[in-house]
Amino acid sequence: MAYxxxxxxxxxxxGFIHQxxxxxxxxxxxxxxxxxxxxxxxxxxxxxxxxxxxxxxMLHWLQETGNKPIxxxxxxxxxxxxxxxxxETRAIRTAEEIEANKASIKGVFNKVLQFGDGKTxxxxxxxxDWLLKLSYIDMLRDVGRHFSVNRMLTMDSVxxxxxxxxxxxxxxxxxxxxxxxDYVELARRYGCNLQMGGxxxxxxxxxxxxxxxxxxxxxxxxxxxxxxxxxSGAKMxxxxxxxxxxxxxxFSAWDFWQYWRNxxxxxxxxFLKLFTTLxxxxxxxxxxxxxxxxxxxKKVLANEATALLHGRDAADAAAATAQKTFVEGGLAQxxxxxxGNPGDGLLSLFVAAxxxxxxxxxxxxxxxxxxxxxxxxxxxxxxxxGEADFNSDGLMKISLGKKRHxxxxxx
RNA sequence: GGAGGGAUGCCCGAGUGGCUAAAGGGGACGGGCUGUAAACCCGUUGGCUAUGCCUACGUUGGUUCGAAUCCAACUCCCUCCA
Numbered sequence: 001m002a003y004x005x006x007x008x009x010x011x012x013x014x015g016f017i018h019q020x021x022x023x024x025x026x027x028x029x030x031x032x033x034x035x036x037x038x039x040x041x042x043x044x045x046x047x048x049x050x051x052x053x054x055x056x057x058m059l060h061w062l063q064e065t066g067n068k069p070i071x072x073x074x075x076x077x078x079x080x081x082x083x084x085x086x087x088e089t090r091a092i093r094t095a096e097e098i099e100a101n102k103a104s105i106k107g108v109f110n111k112v113l114q115f116g117d118g119k120t121x122x123x124x125x126x127x128x129d130w131l132l133k134l135s136y137i138d139m140l141r142d143v144g145r146h147f148s149v150n151r152m153l154t155m156d157s158v159x160x161x162x163x164x165x166x167x168x169x170x171x172x173x174x175x176x177x178x179x180x181x182d183y184v185e186l187a188r189r190y191g192c193n194l195q196m197g198g199x200x201x202x203x204x205x206x207x208x209x210x211x212x213x214x215x216x217x218x219x220x221x222x223x224x225x226x227x228x229x230x231x232s233g234a235k236m237x238x239x240x241x242x243x244x245x246x247x248x249x250x251f252s253a254w255d256f257w258q259y260w261r262n263x264x265x266x267x268x269x270x271f272l273k274l275f276t277t278l279x280x281x282x283x284x285x286x287x288x289x290x291x292x293x294x295x296x297x298k299k300v301l302a303n304e305a306t307a308l309l310h311g312r313d314a315a316d317a318a319a320a321t322a323q324k325t326f327v328e329g330g331l332a333q334x335x336x337x338x339x340g341n342p343g344d345g346l347l348s349l350f351v352a353a354x355x356x357x358x359x360x361x362x363x364x365x366x367x368x369x370x371x372x373x374x375x376x377x378x379x380x381x382x383x384x385x386g387e388a389d390f391n392s393d394g395l396m397k398i399s400l401g402k403k404r405h406x407x408x409x410x411x
Numbered sequence: 412g413g414a415g416g417g418a419u420g421c422c423c424g425a426g427u428g429g430c431u432a433a434a435g436g437g438g439a440c441g442g443g444c445u446g447u448a449a450a451c452c453c454g455u456u457g458g459c460u461a462u463g464c465c466u467a468c469g470u471u472g473g474u475u476c477g478a479a480u481c482c483a484a485c486u487c488c489c490u491c492c493a
Binding site for chain 1 (some may be wrong): 445446448455457
């Protein structure tokens with residue numbers, strides 16, 4: 001192993017590392033178990049998504065290897081809006097919206113982190129606590145004077161906008177100042193010495209490292225993860241339903257399990273390392289499977305990733321449901337369920353179950369031969385559920401295509 | 412403040428009076444092949460109580476038998492000048 005510290009060794013062998021401002025310095029610190037690292041989370045949506053899961057796992061390993069994680073809620077920075085990787089100005093969000101999002105996001109962290117007052121316990125802070133109190137002139141004098149506009153203009157987040165002749169407003173231009181200041185504030189308050197994030201955050205992070213030096217903090221470090229893409233190059237985390245959210249009320253454990261089960265072959269090993277806590281020897285064994293056998297590895301990936309986030313019970317239930325539904329072709333009780341009765345029209349049942357957005361969509365699907373009831377294809381869009389369609393438990397299975405299923409339960 | 416340019420479906424983008432629910436591409440979904448994979452091929456992609464009706468090309472009004480297309484006002488965006 002190349003590193004002295006457990007922390008960097010684990011991250012390295014699992015494929016989390018993209019760039020670091022100073023490997024040796026950080027390694028020395030981690031070897032003494034003195035890293036206090038933070039990751040900032042935007043409050044632009046009511047749930048974090050799968051991309052954020054990656055940095056959560058980094059915090060997890062940080063803690064596992066004896067260091068202290070800080071999760072920073074971007075209550076203040078979300079008021080400004082990060083221009084990184086955006087072509088257009090983000091819609092400015094209201095304070096109420098940000099508060100609501102923050103409250104809704106918070107819950108996921110205790111799935112992978114241990115919070116508390118101990119030395120290596122995680123803590124959660126909110127940059128609204130200091131950013132909202134800043135006074136403009138003081139900020140300019142104390143912090144603003146350390147920023148070179150010449151240099152800011154060369155940062156990717158700004159430069160790319162300018163090159164494409166896309167508007168960038170002054171508020172967005174200030175984002176990196178806020179994030180840099182966060183780092184300094186966390187260094188002063190909590191002794192924070194490492195900021196981690198996705199590769200798109202590199203510019204923002206190293207600016208913070210720089211600001212720390214100019215403002216006289218201890219040495220700060222930067223560490224980023226590679227951008228998550230599938231091996232066919234697509235950005236990860238997009239599905240028919242939109243993003244792969246981490247909150248169960250927005251993306252169910254069943255959908256989450258299915259998401260991982262459908263991973264491309266070429267990504268399985270990489271994702272096992274990143275999104276599960278399985279030991280490397282076990283992953284090495286799974287990695288050797290090929291051909292149809294790789295499906296076993298995909299199931300393990302789905303089980304472990306789902307168990308991490310939604311609990312072992314939810315993962316087992318999803319696995320059992322998948323087994324019944326896809327392997328045995330039977331009717332599993334844990335599929336998404338709606339209520340309905342004999343006499344209900346097929347079209348409205350599909351819409352109610354969320355399998356289709358409109359009656360017309362179901363009609364077209366019927367024409368395309370992709371609609372079935374209890375695994376029998378339906379050719380008539382006017383089909384009405386009958387007594388015989390419900391089994392002795394009062395359940396009827398409706399499917400759109402091979403993969404999307406739901407149950408109708410009579411009341 | 413002045414002068415130009417622009418706003419089309421999930422996204423990009425064609426369309427300058429009827430043949431337009433709107434070309435083409437992307438994405439998404441479905442079918443085929445498979446292994447609930449990728450690649451590839453094919454199909455679908457505004458709504459409805461459906462041989463018809465309704466909604467829709469920034470907003471509101473107007474011209475016309477007929478408007479995404481012409482006119483007016485307004486809103487927002489961009490570029491250049493000050």
